Amino acid sequence: MGKSIALSLIRKYLSGSCTASEAATVEHWFDLMDAVPDHISGLTDEERVLMETKIFERILRNIEAESHQKPIFIPEKSSYSWKVLAVAASLFLCLSMALLWMQYSSSFSPEKSFKSSQSASILPGGNKAVLTLDDGSSLVLTDANLGKVADQYDMSVVKTAEGELSYKKRKGENPSEMVYNTITTPVGGKYSVILPDGSKVWLNAKSSLRFPTSFTGAERNVQMTGEVYFEVVKNPKQPFKVRSGGTEISVLGTHFNVMAYDDEADQKTTLLEGRIHLSSGNFSKLLKPGQQASVNPSSAIKVSDNTDLEAVMAWRNDLFIFKDMEIKEIARQLSRWYDIRVVFKGTPSKVSYTGTIAKDVALSEMLSMLQFTGLKYELNDHVLTIIE
Template sequence: MTDRLSYLVKQVLKDAATAEELQELSDLLEADGDGTISRQIELLLRQDIGMDMPYDHRRWDNIASSILAADRPAPAPLVPIHGNGRWRLGVAACIALLLMSGGVWYMLQHKAAKPVANTAQRPTRQEDILPGADRATLTLADGTEISLDNAAHNTLAQQGNTTISKPGKGQLAYQSGSVLSHEIPQYNILRTPKGGQFQVQLPDGSKVWLNASSSLRYPVAFTGNSRTVELNGEAYFEIAPNATQPFMVKAAQTNVQVLGTQFNVMAYEDEASIKTTLLTGAVKVNDKRLYPGQGASIDRQNGTLSMQEHVNTEAVIAWKNGLLQLEGEDIHAVMRLITRWYDVSVTYNAPVNAHFRGIIPRNVPLSQVLKMLEMTGEVHFTVTDKRIIVSP
């Protein structure tokens, strides 16, 4: 079965599958009651077929068009598999969801509807909006601003006994010499714009990945009894252990106390809540302890803290790994992600009720992201300059 399944999937991805082969794979998916076939397909895509192959919009278009053009009954919505929270492909036409896009297989929550002709005016390739990249600005303690986009890979500045350098693309690093405990702290601010991301290694060796439209304020050398930074936006942290000098992240109404761990903090001002997710180690969020796999959410409006016992941590940090991973988010949440990464604005010309589940690479042009979302048949887009109009 595994050999046959591998053959069928490869035929689909090569746009060489016959109608009988498409139907055979569809039938397998339709009968996949326990998710075994779906998991085998995912394994094939990740290990055997080449997940790191370069993105090719022509190839994607050909695969999508040939599958979606097949004359099959409209599929029913996907349904959850009880116990593990995964979703299975419910009907034969969901073969259309086996799409390679930058080497990541894509799964939509709703029906794989045929494209509606002329419902969206997509930009041409020449006008297409490109995804974000490694972009940031560093503000030194004296107010000097350094653009890191095209800065050379060498020493950028010296502040006291701390050397600031750019060791590689999208990376900033601090190397501290001897520090006197009574020294007055000097603070730097690393800012990413919409459509930007950057990584910084702090003076203590801790690493921080900064998502788009975010900022991190931190001292050029950690002194005193704690290591404290301030975050706006979203960041993923890998903290160097130091039990005598605990690490703390301040983000709006949230204080995250750390010893040595990996965690994500999302604190965008346009989000209703501030979310902290723990991957390894231990943290306290406003004195509430988290364990690996748990999350804490603080409502911006009333300050209420709620706990999430089982969080899909892969989805939370997907942005760090170059992905947009959707876990049932509504259209408004999805469009907020898109506006930050593609630096666009969004308007709605009518109420839209659509939710999405799937994985999209962050390195594809905007037109392809919108095309994937439109495959649900529940939402359509018109793009003018850098403005997206959303319609039902």
């Protein structure tokens, strides 16, 4: 039927009232499009955006079919209306739609932007960590067998079948002073630990946690770097305190996430459940669930309400979730997960990206979709150059 179609049929399709035959007709027409044609007039702005969305979905499905890859579906709890994540088994990424079509039609060039196939060999991160014991010796947990990996006085350190670390009380010598262990994840690593008090901790890539092998004092004190999510066992008689740089977080029992990477402008603490008290310098705040505190050395603590908890917890759920995120912030996340260095040739774009991406994809699959949106880049060894 060429590139002509009745406006009434398009509207019927967008409203979901088409018959199966009519829907097939419209979807076939979508397959012939790479944007909403200029000759389609009479659509409202909302209808035009929805139509662009549907065309974009068809493009992604066609690419997926050609590459014989399996789509991934966004969980039902997701707020996204687009359900299919396509291209190379896991990726769904879009620009603000008007910018997407403008870039796609004017500057997309596979031959120029994809200079190397090296990305195919760069795999995503996984369960990787090193445990440093009190005597300074280290254990590579990635290579350790399941079961007991070490004894720390009256505690056995165990690698569980779930691939996490656990501390279990045993008969042994009680140390005369506090004994500390440190777990460290490399770039491209993650790991989880059940602390001696039963609290559970997840470490994102390039993070560390220093903790005692037994919480015997008036407080349960730990120190962290990078990004760590805590589910703290409640104990009013023994507050749990997290120190990161110049910030201290005090809790009795709660769930919260702390992001404190050196290459991020602010340290961000997000509360999911319970209450936490946060202090930094001369400032302090009491957080309620759903709030996020941002700490910057040059300013007071800023508290945001109604935080997007799904986006904050994406890493814990093995996802990248980008919501109106600029390429510089995306680049920092990619560098930590894929163990690459990202540099910019020119001024980084201010275009915002939105999308949900599984973290178990190879770098090649991630870059394929970024390339599709019009982003130009080169990859040499483990250096990704983004060309603006």
